[in-house]
Amino acid sequence: MAHTLKGKLMQRLWFRVSVGLLFLCCSVPTDAADNENGKDLLQKNCGRCHALAAETASPLKEAPNLWIVLRSYPTERLEFELAEGIGSRHKDMPQIQFSSEDIYKIESYLSGDR
Numbered sequence: 001m002a003h004t005l006k007g008k009l010m011q012r013l014w015f016r017v018s019v020g021l022l023f024l025c026c027s028v029p030t031d032a033a034d035n036e037n038g039k040d041l042l043q044k045n046c047g048r049c050h051a052l053a054a055e056t057a058s059p060l061k062e063a064p065n066l067w068i069v070l071r072s073y074p075t076e077r078l079e080f081e082l083a084e085g086i087g088s089r090h091k092d093m094p095q096i097q098f099s100s101e102d103i104y105k106i107e108s109y110l111s112g113d114r
């Protein structure tokens with residue numbers, strides 16, 4: 001009786017460990033690819049005015065460096081603004097509503113090292 005219970009617990013534990021490992025091993029390479037996509041998305045939509053990498057100057061000098069501005073936003077605000085269209089506040093800025101998939105990509109780019 002006690003033996004079977006222990007066996008079941010072990011089985012559950014192993015299941016969790018292997019699911020964890022599966023997640024770890026498979027999510028790392030996709031993250032790396034997503035980083036580029038996030039930057040591409042910003043480049044395509046915002047890059048003609050804003051700088052997107054640390055220590056670069058914006059093509060349009062009034063436009064702040066997005067790497068710095070967007071990284072300073074708390075996650076909820078960033079998600080909200082990207083989904084609603086940050087551009088609404090400034091007449092020259094296009095009002096782009098990113099999909100949640102795009103937002104995820106942009107977030108992974110912004111959470112990287114540069």
Ligand code: HEC
Nearest residue numbers: 045046048049050062063064069086089090092093094096
């Ligand atoms: C046509 C040029 C242009 C494009 C394209 C553009 N912006 Fe801007 N953006 C500006 C200018 C100019 C400012 C600074 C003036 C201001 O804050 O109103 C600015 C300001 C901002 C700010 C700062 C707002 C604040 O709270 O101070 C954010 C964030 C921002 N832009 C995000 C974006 C994002 C994200 C995109 C791409 C989806 C984008 N912009 C595309 C011109 C642009």
